[in-house]
Amino acid sequence: MKRILVIEDEPQMRLGLRDNLELEGYEVMTAADGEDGLTKAFSFLPDLVVLDIMLPHRNGFDVCRELRRRSVGTPVIMLTARSQESDKVLGFEVGADDYVTKPFSLTELLARVKAVLRRTGRQGPEADHVTIGDLDIDFRTHQARRGSRRVEFTSREVELLRYLVAHTGQVVTREQILNDVWGYDESPTTRTIDNFVAKLRQKVEPRPHEPQYILTIHGSGYKFVG
Ligand code: CA
Numbered sequence: 001m002k003r004i005l006v007i008e009d010e011p012q013m014r015l016g017l018r019d020n021l022e023l024e025g026y027e028v029m030t031a032a033d034g035e036d037g038l039t040k041a042f043s044f045l046p047d048l049v050v051l052d053i054m055l056p057h058r059n060g061f062d063v064c065r066e067l068r069r070r071s072v073g074t075p076v077i078m079l080t081a082r083s084q085e086s087d088k089v090l091g092f093e094v095g096a097d098d099y100v101t102k103p104f105s106l107t108e109l110l111a112r113v114k115a116v117l118r119r120t121g122r123q124g125p126e127a128d129h130v131t132i133g134d135l136d137i138d139f140r141t142h143q144a145r146r147g148s149r150r151v152e153f154t155s156r157e158v159e160l161l162r163y164l165v166a167h168t169g170q171v172v173t174r175e176q177i178l179n180d181v182w183g184y185d186e187s188p189t190t191r192t193i194d195n196f197v198a199k200l201r202q203k204v205e206p207r208p209h210e211p212q213y214i215l216t217i218h219g220s221g222y223k224f225v226g
Contacts, residue, residue: 034058
């Protein structure tokens with residue numbers, strides 16, 4: 001079942017969209033402001049986000065920009081009450097995939113949702129699932145197995161691993177990890193990152209002291225190699 005996150009502050013619109021998308025067979029989560037929307041985008045891991053532009057706390061442009069900055073490639077359909085061309089341009093600039101102007105018909109929105117899901121079909125670095133050596137990790141359920149044995153990960157460990165995997169082959173600095181995985185409203189130190197990486201290695205690496213997947217790049221940060 002495809003999962004859709006609806007971020008819309010007008011209750012009637014939000015609930016109407018939820019009900020109708022559910023009737024179409026989607027699993028739907030809603031958020032009434034930009035901040036909550038972002039939080040849910042990271043916990044619910046939707047296949048698609050329907051994102052209003054005019055929102056309290058953080059507007060839709062800001063939410064979309066933040067998702068892309070944190071390497072979340074989930075497709076986004078933006079909704080706006082305005083039909084200004086500049087909104088549309090900005091929407092695409094911050095990484096939206098499609099754009100619907102209010103008022104729109106439900107049929108139109110549903111058609112766009114289907115089209116975007118078909119076009120983007122989640123794969124690649126944003127995959128839900130990864131296999132590292134003999135370890136199998138499902139990013140959605142946070143469940144991991146090695147053979148028949150279950151391996152426990154905390155949510156933060158899974159987020160960190162997911163981030164490293166999404167940047168396979170690239171060096172990511174501790175500062176990037178702090179910004180992108182922890183977010184700026186929390187203030188762990190770079191030392192925290194090192195501790196988390198050490199814990200991840202215990203679970204991921206066959207020989208944690210001689211890592212072959214999560215490499216330390218001296219003086220720079222970390223690099224995941226698949
Ligand atoms: Ca609004």
